[in-house]
Structures are given as structure tokens and as C-alpha cells.
Amino acid sequence: MMATASDTRAVLDVQSLARADVRALPLYAVDRTARAIDVSDNVNLWGTPPAVRRALADAPVETASRYPSLYSIPLRDAVLGYVGLGSGAAGGVGVVTGCGSDDVLDAAMRAFGDPGDRIAFAEPTFSMIPIFARLNGLEPVAIPMTPTFDLDPQRLVDCRAKITYLCSPNNPTSTMLSRATVEYVVEHAAGLVILDEAYAEFAPESFVALVARHERLLVTRTLSKAFGLAGLRVGFGVASEPVIELLTRARGPYKVNVFAEIAALAALREGADGGLAWVREHVALAVHVRACLADAVRALGLEPLPSSANFLCIPTPDARDIARAMRARGVLVGVHTGLARDVPVLDAAGGQALRIGVGPWDVMETVLSTLAEARRCA
Numbered sequence: 175m176m177a178t179a180s181d182t183r184a185v186l187d188v189q190s191l192a193r194a195d196v197r198a199l200p201l202y203a204v205d206r207t208a209r210a211i212d213v214s215d216n217v218n219l220w221g222t223p224p225a226v227r228r229a230l231a232d233a234p235v236e237t238a239s240r241y242p243s244l245y246s247i248p249l250r251d252a253v254l255g256y257v258g259l260g261s262g263a264a265g266g267v268g269v270v271t272g273c274g275s276d277d278v279l280d281a282a283m284r285a286f287g288d289p290g291d292r293i294a295f296a297e298p299t300f301s302m303i304p305i306f307a308r309l310n311g312l313e314p315v316a317i318p319m320t321p322t323f324d325l326d327p328q329r330l331v332d333c334r335a336k337i338t339y340l341c342s343p344n345n346p347t348s349t350m351l352s353r354a355t356v357e358y359v360v361e362h363a364a365g366l367v368i369l370d371e372a373y374a375e376f377a378p379e380s381f382v383a384l385v386a387r388h389e390r391l392l393v394t395r396t397l398s399k400a401f402g403l404a405g406l407r408v409g410f411g412v413a414s415e416p417v418i419e420l421l422t423r424a425r426g427p428y429k430v431n432v433f434a435e436i437a438a439l440a441a442l443r444e445g446a447d448g449g450l451a452w453v454r455e456h457v458a459l460a461v462h463v464r465a466c467l468a469d470a471v472r473a474l475g476l477e478p479l480p481s482s483a484n485f486l487c488i489p490t491p492d493a494r495d496i497a498r499a500m501r502a503r504g505v506l507v508g509v510h511t512g513l514a515r516d517v518p519v520l521d522a523a524g525g526q527a528l529r530i531g532v533g534p535w536d537v538m539e540t541v542l543s544t545l546a547e548a549r550r551c552a
């Protein structure tokens with residue numbers, strides 16, 4: 175008997191048409207309600223480089239009717255110069271840009287992981303990683319960090335995962351991996367190694383130069399944090415030419431829009447009309463304020479983790495209540511619950527932590543007084 179139209183509709187209900195991995199995913203649910211002060215998402219709280227504002231003001235609006243460049247070639251060259259791997263410095267190294275570094279991470283999983291493959295990482299880490307993994311049909315395998323917020327490189331390598339993800343400085347812990355750990359993983363991991371350096375500008379060292387020696391290493395960076403361009407969505411990956419070539423295919427064309435490209439080029443430019451001097455100056459300021467903020471937080475009886483990023487991670491058992499009380503007072507901070515209990519400091523805090531972005535000192539003063547008040551009331 176032929177199926178009637180209504181039978182067909184019943185069978186093709188959209189929920190059952192969708193992939194199970196997608197059905198199971200929650201929406202990215204950060205609190206986007208406007209607050210007087212928002213230090214919750216690690217962006218540049220000093221704003222955007224003036225050079226970018228000038229470049230965007232001068233950008234011809236007619237540009238919007240045209241497609242952007244296919245693969246952002248001028249931006250790729252600017253990025254290579256910025257990371258010190260420009261022409262002559264290291265042969266065989268390339269760059270892929272993307273709509274935020276999220277886009278590059280997602281494309282890397284698509285390019286190197288077949289559905290069913292595993293992606294290994296140390297926990298806790300960037301919350302988008304298991305999400306992108308599931309979206310790409312990969313199985314996330316989390317191993318706990320060590321008590322000093324490094325990771326056990328042998329244990330990670332023993333996963334024999336198709337893709338290994340490292341994050342240094344790490345979100346949400348703000349801590350850095352040791353060079354020995356990174357080098358061991360890069361040398362011994364079974365497949366592609368992704369090193370996410372979204373906060374490299376604030377750290378004492380970057381490992382990006384390792385891409386010149388290791389063909390299977392991809393280092394990702396972003397203009398969303400130190401460069402103050404989170405709203406424009408520009409990120410990039412640096413790796414050997416063969417990795418870049420594959421990633422570029424998986425990423426697809428036209429991912430960086432025309433205005434984002436104009437802004438990124440201005441932000442990465444040296445000299446009086448470029449944004450790099452501003453970025454460097456505000457990174458130095460952030461590192462200074464970070465130390466002052468950590469002292470002030472300690473004076474309140476809390477203990478932030480040692481930070482190499484532009485935020486502090488403060489484990490405390492009542493993080494959720496404190497964050498709620500601060501929100502009610504107009505200050506939005508990051509809050510994490512359910513953090514890896516295998517790490518003693520996190521376990522002692524019941525797996526909870528506050529995450530506070532570093533910014534201008536007058537803003538930090540308000541955050542600190544609100545934090546003190548919220549702790550009394552929470």
C-alpha cells in the first residue's frame with residue numbers, strides 16, 4: 175500500500191531527520207543581558223585599537239557588495255610577519271585565517287578526524303572543544319590535568335587519538351603548559367596536534383615557532399582577545415604548508431568578511447598608522463593590572479590560579495552564588511561549575527570557579543568592591 179501524505183509527514187518529523195549529535199547539543203548559553211560592567215568573556219576591556227577605528231571609518235561601504243578575497247592572502251602575509259615566521263624566517267610554514275579561531279578549530283577537526291575518531295585533551299579546557307568534536311562526529315576523550323595545572327604528556331600521547339588538543343595559556347584555568355610538555359606531546363602524539371594560543375600575547379612565551387620543525391602541529395591564534403576585535407570574528411592557524419593546504423580546503427572560501435579583513439590588517443600593522451603598538455602597550459598594561467588584581471583578590475581571602483592570560487581563574491565553592499549576587503549588582507563575571515574534580519584545588523572548590531577579565535583599573539575597583547559585597551551576601 176502506498177504511504178499517504180500524512181504518513182510521510184509523520185515519518186519525516188524534523189527532530190528525527192537531524193543528526194543525533196546535533197539533537198543532543200545545547201545552544202551556547204552565555205548570559206548576554208547588558209550589564210553595567212561585563213568582565214565575563216576575556217575580550218580586550220580597553221577596547222579596539224584606534225588604527226582599526228580609522229581604517230573602518232575610511233573603508234568604502236561599496237566594498238560590501240563584493241565578495242571578500244577568497245583566502246585572505248594579504249592577511250596571511252601580515253600574520254606570518256606578526257608571528258615572526260615571515261618570508262625567509264621559516265620555509266614551508268603557512269597560515270589559514272577564519273571566522274574567529276573557532277572556525278579554524280572546527281575546520282581542523284573536519285579535515286583530520288573521520289567520524290568516530292577520537293580527540294584527546296586535558297580537562298578542564300576550552301568549552302567549545304567537546305562541542306566542535308561532537309558536531310564533527312568525533313569522540314572527545316578528556317584526561318585530568320596534573321595538580322600543578324600542567325598535563326601528563328605520556329598519558330595524553332597514550333590515547334593514540336587522531337587529534338590532540340592543547341591550550342596554553344588554558345581557558346578557563348589561565349595557566350600555562352611547560353615547554354617540555356608541549357614538545358613531548360608534539361613529538362609523540364599519534365595524529366594532528368592543535369595548540370590553541372588564544373592568550374599567547376599575555377604569556378611569557380609562545381610555542382608558535384615549533385611549527386617550523388613539526389609538520390603535524392597546528393597553532394591557532396585569535397584577534398578576539400589582545401587585539402580587541404572579538405565582534406569582527408578573525409582568527410588564524412599557523413602550520414606546515416601541507417596542513418594549511420588541507421585546512422584551507424576544509425574551511426572553505428570567503429570566511430573572513432571584507433570589513434574584518436580591513437580591520438585585521440590595520441590591527442597587525444606596525445608604525446604610526448598601525449595598531450600593533452597599541453596592542454603591545456595594552457598587553458603590557460593587562461599584565462601589570464593582572465598582578466595588582468591578583469593581590470587585591472588575595473587580600474579578600476581568595477586564591478586565584480597563577481595567570482598567564484588576561485583573566486583570573488578563582489576557584490571557590492560558592493562561585494555560582496557569588497556570580498549571581500554580582501550580576502544582581504550589575505557586574506557580569508564568568509562562572510564555571512562542574513570543573514574536573516581530579517585536580518585537588520578544583521575539587522576543594524567543589525568544581526566551581528569565577529573567571530574575571532583584566533581591564534582598566536577603575537573597572538577592576540568596581541569589580542573588586544562588588545565581589546567583596548557579593549561574598550558577604552551570597
Ligand SMILES: *Cc1c(COP(=O)(O)O)cnc(C)c1O
Nearest residue numbers: 274275276300345372396398409
Ligand atoms: C576565546 C577563545 C577562542 C576563540 O576565539 P575566537 O577567535 O573569537 O573564535 C579560542 N580558544 C580559546 C581557548 C579561547 O578562550
